[in-house]
Amino acid sequence: MTAPEHAPAVTLAEAPLAGPGALLAAVEVRKAFGATTALAGASLRVDAGEVVALMGPSGSGKSTLLHCLAGIVRPDAGEVHYGPHRLSALSESARSALRRGDFGFVFQFGQLVPELTCAENVALPLRLAGVGRRDARARALAALGRLGVEDVAAKRPGEVSGGQGQRVAVARALVTEPKVVFADEPTGALDSLNGEQVMRLLTEAARETSAAVVLVTHESRVAAYSDREVVLRDGRTTDAAS
Ligand SMILES: Nc1ncnc2c1ncn2[C@@H]1O[C@H](COP(=O)(O)OP(=O)(O)OP(=O)(O)O)[C@@H](O)[C@H]1O
Ligand SMILES: [Mg+2]
Numbered sequence: 001m002t003a004p005e006h007a008p009a010v011t012l013a014e015a016p017l018a019g020p021g022a023l024l025a026a027v028e029v030r031k032a033f034g035a036t037t038a039l040a041g042a043s044l045r046v047d048a049g050e051v052v053a054l055m056g057p058s059g060s061g062k063s064t065l066l067h068c069l070a071g072i073v074r075p076d077a078g079e080v081h082y083g084p085h086r087l088s089a090l091s092e093s094a095r096s097a098l099r100r101g102d103f104g105f106v107f108q109f110g111q112l113v114p115e116l117t118c119a120e121n122v123a124l125p126l127r128l129a130g131v132g133r134r135d136a137r138a139r140a141l142a143a144l145g146r147l148g149v150e151d152v153a154a155k156r157p158g159e160v161s162g163g164q165g166q167r168v169a170v171a172r173a174l175v176t177e178p179k180v181v182f183a184d185e186p187t188g189a190l191d192s193l194n195g196e197q198v199m200r201l202l203t204e205a206a207r208e209t210s211a212a213v214v215l216v217t218h219e220s221r222v223a224a225y226s227d228r229e230v231v232l233r234d235g236r237t238t239d240a241a242s
Pocket of ligand 1: 033034036037038056057058059060061062063064065
């Protein structure tokens with residue numbers, strides 16, 4: 001069969017996402033902290049829009065692998081690729097620009113700025129990216145609405161519940177429409193009902209914007225929201241699951 005005459009051209013910007021290339025990949029990543037080996041050859045690929053759960057016992061290297069994938073921690077050996085970039089080859093300022101522009105983060109304890117209102121917290125990454133105040137506020141309110149917590153917009157993080165705070169944190173991670181959301185035990189401090197709601201909202205919102213999600217969790221109930229589970233043991237991704 002011949003190719004259609006007017007097949008759509010693949011632009012350079014789209015090329016890394018097209019075909020078999022992963023959006024994000026760790027290849028045989030190793031990392032030690034002093035005498036402690038955190039990662040002993042961990043490999044993982046994440047495709048665009050895919051939700052991957054990183055599981056494994058405490059101390060198995062989940063957070064370290066997430067930090068390497070996000071370009072926060074530089075591996076001792078091995079490589080991390082993001083689209084056309086080899087993260088270890090980029091300067092700290094280039095990696096931080098990439099984190100601001102393409103990545104979103106959710107942590108176990110929302111890590112919202114206590115002095116700012118919830119709406120200001122969500123608007124913050126947009127403001128840092130140079131979006132004007134009004135526009136940033138409107139987008140922040142829309143993001144809070146998508147997460148069902150528009151009513152806490154004017155409150156400070158200390159005045160909202162744990163579940164509401166995590167939804168605000170998810171809104172903040174998604175408001176810039178990142179390509180990848182990194183979530184390290186985002187439901188770890190929540191009861192099971194709130195945890196499930198946050199996971200449902202996080203994965204729904206990520207799917208709406210085609211964001212990939214790298215999710216660290218201990219709970220199989222939470223991992224059930226992923227497309228794929230990868231298990232870490234002693235700093236290695238297990239072959240069967242990766
Ligand atoms: N900054 C650091 N300094 C020293 N040791 C570290 C550091 N970060 C991680 N480690 C060690 O590396 C190993 C892997 O840690 P990591 O935080 O990646 O595990 P984890 O799977 O996320 O564990 P948990 O489920 O408890 O969060 C552990 O032995 C940990 O003590
Ligand atoms: Mg951890």
